Amino acid sequence: MINRIVLVGRLTRDPEMRYTQSGIAVTRFTLACDRPFSGQDGKREADFIDCVVWRKQAENVSKYLSKGSMAGVDGRLQISSYEGQDGQKRYRAEVVADGVRFLSSKGDGRDSAPPPRDDEAPQAKGGFDQQPYSGGIDLSDDDLPF
Amino acid sequence: MINRIVLVGRLTRDPEMRYTQSGIAVTRFTLACDRPFSGQDGKREADFIDCVVWRKQAENVSKYLSKGSMAGVDGRLQISSYEGQDGQKRYRAEVVADGVRFLSSKGDGRDSAPPPRDDEAPQAKGGFDQQPYSGGIDLSDDDLPF
Amino acid sequence: MINRIVLVGRLTRDPEMRYTQSGIAVTRFTLACDRPFSGQDGKREADFIDCVVWRKQAENVSKYLSKGSMAGVDGRLQISSYEGQDGQKRYRAEVVADGVRFLSSKGDGRDSAPPPRDDEAPQAKGGFDQQPYSGGIDLSDDDLPF
Amino acid sequence: MINRIVLVGRLTRDPEMRYTQSGIAVTRFTLACDRPFSGQDGKREADFIDCVVWRKQAENVSKYLSKGSMAGVDGRLQISSYEGQDGQKRYRAEVVADGVRFLSSKGDGRDSAPPPRDDEAPQAKGGFDQQPYSGGIDLSDDDLPF
DNA sequence: TTTT
């Protein structure tokens, strides 16, 4: 009934975009969110959290984020079930993003990509802020409700 | 750039709905969220947090919630400035709700109001779940983006 | 780096408590969180989200919550890997609760359990508020850091 | 009863640290969080949200963040009342941080400060993750419960 | 394996 999650982490690899049969863009990526206190004794533990975005945001994520990019995600946790290759029912956890925020670049420099043009940016209820000049860029969906 | 708040508390008084000149419903209410550890020594401290909802949700909140109702709110914190009666600039904090969830009733019984009819419920991106049979009811906006 | 999740839902079954070898209480339970818009056309979909709490809270959850209870959880999403029975590496998603809040009862009446005695309740950093008189009860950890 | 807020924004000025009479460090700062869709038509609106951190984190914020730094805050919204200079009761909204995360620097370069040494970093329940190699640094409280 |  309430299901809200906010993550900030780095992409473990380049995002993967595809289109549904009806032509809707979907992008998946994984965020590495280091756990508390990892690192203090040499070990670096992280949670690798699968995320999915739809539509305009999917395209923006695909265009502007890549392996190592830091991103903020605001969404809900979805648990899907599927049939394993051995016929067993299994579960998959995935964060369905309402908003994705481009927060920074890989260690070696700021992401070179320019911010997306958002002139027409509509009301992405529940999505993130858009702020072309904020050093980060917004990747909110900007044409379709979801 | 990320601004997300989730509250669960009780309405301190009946919600107040009005319409903007352009006919959009706006409802304001205050949630009492008890602070940590209040109560342990007799004192009960709470934060009284002003909330605002728009459109369809505004109407539902007004219809189904009242003083003492328990509600969940998912939204963003907005700080507005205004001119005080003494000419001073002052600030007002308000949670702009993307979703409001009807969680329970006043102590004396469950809220008697029936759940809203949500047949037509659209995609309330970022809003809360709708589930007429869940014991709680959803008050998501269901006709206008915001 | 930021990993915060807030859930409100109902327990799908009674919570299960056990003790670690070092004597620490751990309780696991699953929360059913209905998805958006389920129900409008007859289908009622939910996410079944596994949660875990430690120590004092584990004991309180075990004592005061049961199948059907409504609860609020504030925590972080943890992805653990384990070896499947077929030697395959698999992942398990679990919300590690910082705070658990007892929000309501099953439909037939309010949970009959009395609120936990919290006289000694300490500072549960990051946990939820405690407010014995608020209609809900708090199940915050109250003796050990975690 | 549940009161959780997550923010990412930039410091509007250098943080201000002081000590209470009992010697506890407190640091206050304001985060500028741009509102949704500001910028699309030239206007850039933001919410200026006051935050407060205590103890070890207060010291770290004071040491490693400055005007323009990007930071993530995880905490609760607190509304305090005070007597205005005109005898009127007024309210002040403030986010009490459980965790503060150093996310980036001002535009001209990455914040030059080295990450805090966190060898001894304890379990900051409800605080943020620590990850020395993630490009950001953690400013979690690391010696006192709060 | 799922709650109302």
Next chain:
DNA sequence: TTTT
């Protein structure tokens, strides 16, 4: 009183 506000940041990029």
